Amino acid sequence: TRRVFSGVQPSGNLHLGNYLGAVKRFVEMQEQDFETIYCMVDLHAITVWQEPKALTAAIRELAAAFMACGLDPTKSILFNQSQVPAHTQLAWIFNCVARMGWMNRMTQFKEKSGKNAEASSLGLYAYPSLMAADILVYHATHVPVGEDQKQHLELTRDIAIKFNNDYDCPGFFPETEPIIEGAATRVMSLRDGSKKMSKSDPSDLSRINLIDDADAIAKKIRKAKTDPEPLPTAAAGLEGRPEARNLVGVYAALSGESVDQVLGEWGGRMFGEFKPALADLAVEMIAPIAGRMRDYLADPAEIDRILGDGADRANAIAQPILEATYDHVGLLRSR
Ligand code: TYM
Helix, strand or coil: CCEEEEEECCCCCCEHHHHHHHHHHHHHHHCCCCEEEEEECHHHHCCCCCCHHHHHHHHHHHHHHHHHCCCCCCCEEEEEHHHCCHHHHHHHHHHCCCCHHHHHCCHHHHHHHCCCHHHCCHHHHHHHHHHHHHHHCCCCCEEECCHHHHHHHHHHHHHHHHHHHHCCCCCCCCCCEEECCCCCCCCECCCCCCCECCCCCCCHHHCCECCCCHHHHHHHHHCCCCCCCCCCCCHHHHCCCHHHHHHHHHHHHHHCCCHHHHHHHHCCCCHHHHHHHHHHHHHHHHHHHHHHHHHHHCCHHHHHHHHHHHHHHHHHHHHHHHHHHHHHHCCCCCC
């Protein structure tokens, strides 16, 4: 089988980067010849402090966002991580397979822990090991993600290879293929073309949130940082122009065109013309999501039911793989 797994943290502020880099791709893969499993990784979210009530709300909001973006619980398995215990059970085994040196190279840990690694949670350090378990507990073969997750997926492969090797079970865990494709695998901040668009940026103007209304979306694009030059006529001309590159990439991803096609149309014209067109396109594609999200959120019991059903289906796949893993490791199971 060709099985897709991916995850998103329920930590609020789902934004255009998450949409174009990940969720939009999730929907495309759902419509193709794949079995698709999409997870709200609540246990990853708590590697940094989350207010309990806000976390519960964020999990439901993320489920609503997934469905508002086009994920269909009858076509994909949608669930939250903490309801399928096999993830954390496999993660422990991977904690014993992965090496300290591998973890020490993870750039995301370095970024998130900043200057104060000593005060970071142990969970934040072990984060990539749980992520490998998320994927491999389903023997997933394809993982659609944004560019920033590439290193974690390389680590996932390393863990799979070392496990298969250590326990002499060639091919037991697959070497998962990252799917990092399209014009917007790394959407940048609208205020600073050198920083990635992020949930945690203190400036709300830096990102387009999926819950933003049409006015907010248009305003943020109008205020987006640009340079005073006209748009180049070919992609090579975006070199050294991070803000221009970002907006052209976003336009391409939203319109379904290539960057070259967008520049074929817009090359030589100024941002004063391009930005209103981009704003119209973004409003057309993004603004309806918020309305659909609110509709889903009006019935939280239904969301909980969908996630419970997803967890049952996820568990049915994960449990036998966990048990086979225990057998490879030599753990005794009497039941
Ligand atoms: P998270 O929650 O930070 O982001 C969810 C997805 O959105 C992508 N993304 C972006 N893509 C383009 N431009 C951006 N500015 C941008 N910001 C975020 C991310 O690459 C991701 O695909 N560790 C993961 C969650 C995770 C996971 C997994 C993913 C846990 N287990 C297993 C895949 C498979 C994360 O923090 O994503």
